[in-house]
Amino acid sequence: MQIDVDSESGFCFGVVNAIRKAEDVLSSDNQLFCLGDIVHNSAEVNRLQKRGLQTITHAELLKIKDTQVLFRAHGEPPTTYEKAKKNRLSIIDASCPVVLRLQERIRRGYEEVKKIGGQIVIFGKQGHAEVNGLVGQTDGTAIVINSAIDIEKIDYSRPVFIYAQTTKSTDEYELVVSLIRDKMQAISTEKPVVLEVHNTICKQVSSKDKKLRSFASRRDVIIFVSGRKSSNGKVLFEICKKANSASYFISDETELKADWFLGVNTVGVCGATSTPRWLMEQVAKEIRSK
Numbered sequence: 001m002q003i004d005v006d007s008e009s010g011f012c013f014g015v016v017n018a019i020r021k022a023e024d025v026l027s028s029d030n031q032l033f034c035l036g037d038i039v040h041n042s043a044e045v046n047r048l049q050k051r052g053l054q055t056i057t058h059a060e061l062l063k064i065k066d067t068q069v070l071f072r073a074h075g076e077p078p079t080t081y082e083k084a085k086k087n088r089l090s091i092i093d094a095s096c097p098v099v100l101r102l103q104e105r106i107r108r109g110y111e112e113v114k115k116i117g118g119q120i121v122i123f124g125k126q127g128h129a130e131v132n133g134l135v136g137q138t139d140g141t142a143i144v145i146n147s148a149i150d151i152e153k154i155d156y157s158r159p160v161f162i163y164a165q166t167t168k169s170t171d172e173y174e175l176v177v178s179l180i181r182d183k184m185q186a187i188s189t190e191k192p193v194v195l196e197v198h199n200t201i202c203k204q205v206s207s208k209d210k211k212l213r214s215f216a217s218r219r220d221v222i223i224f225v226s227g228r229k230s231s232n233g234k235v236l237f238e239i240c241k242k243a244n245s246a247s248y249f250i251s252d253e254t255e256l257k258a259d260w261f262l263g264v265n266t267v268g269v270c271g272a273t274s275t276p277r278w279l280m281e282q283v284a285k286e287i288r289s290k
């Protein structure tokens, strides 16, 4: 049985950057607080935890003072910076530069849209850390839509500036935008209502679709490794599943089942942008031993 680990899978540069920053601090200090899981992968979180990285919640952030705290790649809303400042916390800011640029675009869009009585719409998962950071750029006024069903939240008589969470699927975003466009055209009278569409899906994610589809379709079985909380993991797994129905989602090698490999010649191991390479290698090793 031939087993290949996808060379394109694994951490994106935003996550690599956040982990490097945490490891830099932990090489001299034996404790560092991290606001939320540094990456949506419990195996990697546990590895860093053993080195002294301690994950805290937003509620716990209010209770710590005069220490260092790391903001992960997802980014934070302005209110989190204010709270940290109030408690004299020194921020190790590992917000991904792509997310920071998106926050800036939304901030500027919000200033513009206010002048014309419009709305900021974010295509993303309600409550996701990155989305909270984006909504925070609009004084909490942005409308979050997660799927086509949610588009009813929009007032189609007013201008719309729409942005996507960086890890959303390009196909889904295009579909949602076309539904919004149709609704607007249906109600518009003489003067069309403004719809400004911002293409903000991270290239690290969107370029993965095609490569992953090809990787998955060329193997008998696909083992997709990801933390269950990773939204990027969910999107990429769906791509595998469409390309190859014999695709299985696991979070580590203990979830492998021997009968998935009966009579199989080729197996591909791949994962999300939050999946560590060492974990995919570990899974491949375990399959070889079956």
Ligand code: SF4
Pocket (backbone or CB within 6 Å): 012, 013, 014, 015, 073, 074, 096, 097, 098, 099, 166, 167, 202, 203, 204, 205, 273
């Ligand atoms: S997926 Fe893209 S935007 Fe998100 S952390 Fe990675 S590099 Fe940054």
